[in-house]
Amino acid sequence: MAVLVAFFSLLCPVMAFDLGQSTRCVAIPNQMKVCKDVGYSEMRLPNFLGHSNLESEVVPRSEDWRPLLQTGCHPQAQAFLCSLIAPVCLDTFIQPCRSLCLAVRDSCAPVLSCQGHSWPEALDCDRFPDEDDMCLSPHAKFSHYDLPKAACQNCPSVEHSPALKTVLDSFCHNDFAVTAKIHRRRIPTGEPEFDIEGRVEFIHQGPLLSYDTQHLLQQWLLINLKCAHNLVRPGRSQLYVLTGAVQSDGTLGLNKIFPWHKKDINIAVATRKWKYHRC
Incomplete structure (x- = not known):
């Protein structure tokens, strides 16, 4: 349960990230297993959590997301979380869409509640862009939900x-x-x-x-x-x-x-x- 407490402490600075600051692209390291197979190989630093040091911040703290992902609470939970901790390195910043946040929240918040935690205020879905902007959107309904x-x-x-x-x-x-x-x-x-x-x-x-x-x-x-x-x-x-x-x-x-x-x-x-x- 201590890992889950650490997980919530990570969420506080998510929206404090300044989209105007300078960034650099780095390869997602092999030891960062939470996001290693997310579908792209390079990430931006600082990330949307405000972490800029790969070895001392990003890699060790990424493991704190693992307990939630292991529950399989939503098929795009990894994509949502990794878009914050390891944002894809493109010409523009790609945040998760509000609809993706809502989909992940609706499936994963009950899991967090089961373990004594509420959905973090820092991930208030109203803070994310809607589909009119360039953002990471949810896929169609997954068949395994049946x-x-x-x-x-x-x-x-x-x-x-x-x-x-x-x-x-x-x-x-x-x-x-x-x-x-x-x-x-x-x-x-x-x-x-x-x-x-x-x-x-x-x-x-x-x-x-x-x-x-x-x-x-x-x-x-x-x-x-x-x-x-x-x-x-x-x-x-x-x-x-x-x-x-x-x-x-x-x-x-x-x-x-x-x-x-x-x-x-x-x-x-x-x-x-x-x-x-x-x-």
């Missing part, structure tokens, strides 16, 4: 050593049930703190897609960090049975979580009986 997607939610119930009936009832009353092994790293490395290890196995697939479910659960962990921190201890992996539903708006909701230890015979029996169980 797939189930992770969202902020109240933390699901965690049931330790459940009765057989409890597990079977949860399978009956939810759209899906899966098993997944979740790992939490002890030391921050710039990579996601929580990982879904190995394959996600379906007990009851429901509306989930086999090729997308592991990524979907990974995004749920990154968005619902408070729930994830309460669920998994650092430095270890734990197998879980996760049950939930896909809501009418297409968002994934986890309703009950069962940590599956070797001693939990009832969970093992429930997964075997489910194929023949009548709700």
